[in-house]
Amino acid sequence: MPRYMDIHDGFVGVTQEQFEEAHRHDLAIQDEEGVSFDQAWLDPATGRAFCLSTGPWGGGGMRIHERAGHPTEQVYELAVEVS
């Protein structure tokens, strides 16, 4: 299934606890779009967050983020990956 990275801006000063809370809102409804939010990271100094997900299409994760209260339009389909 395709993997996606999305970027959120504007999370300056957000704490670990607040970020986990936001993530929980995604997890609670992700099944409704067949999405799995796998990992997420935040740089609280710049307010930029990164969210790695898998799902049938990129729009599904964006719908979940929007419904969870933190919409973004910056999403990238990761057709190439190394680890």
Place this chain on the structure above:
Amino acid sequence: MPRYMDIHDGFVGVTQEQFEEAHRHDLAIQDEEGVSFDQAWLDPATGRAFCLSTGPWGGGGMRIHERAGHPTEQVYELAVEVS
């Protein structure tokens, strides 16, 4: 040790093989800055790549990327993380 995400632009149409080759150049010299490049992803349609690393400071990874031939100045320190 701090974790970092860096962004590279301009990799439109880069293949899995080419991306792995670029990554190998990083891995070959990463120890010289005490950096570990852990994962990397690419959206070849937009040319944007994401690179997750750990290291003593963000500049170390950027030095490695520069020496490996793919410099970037877009680096974020990921003080907050969920998985």
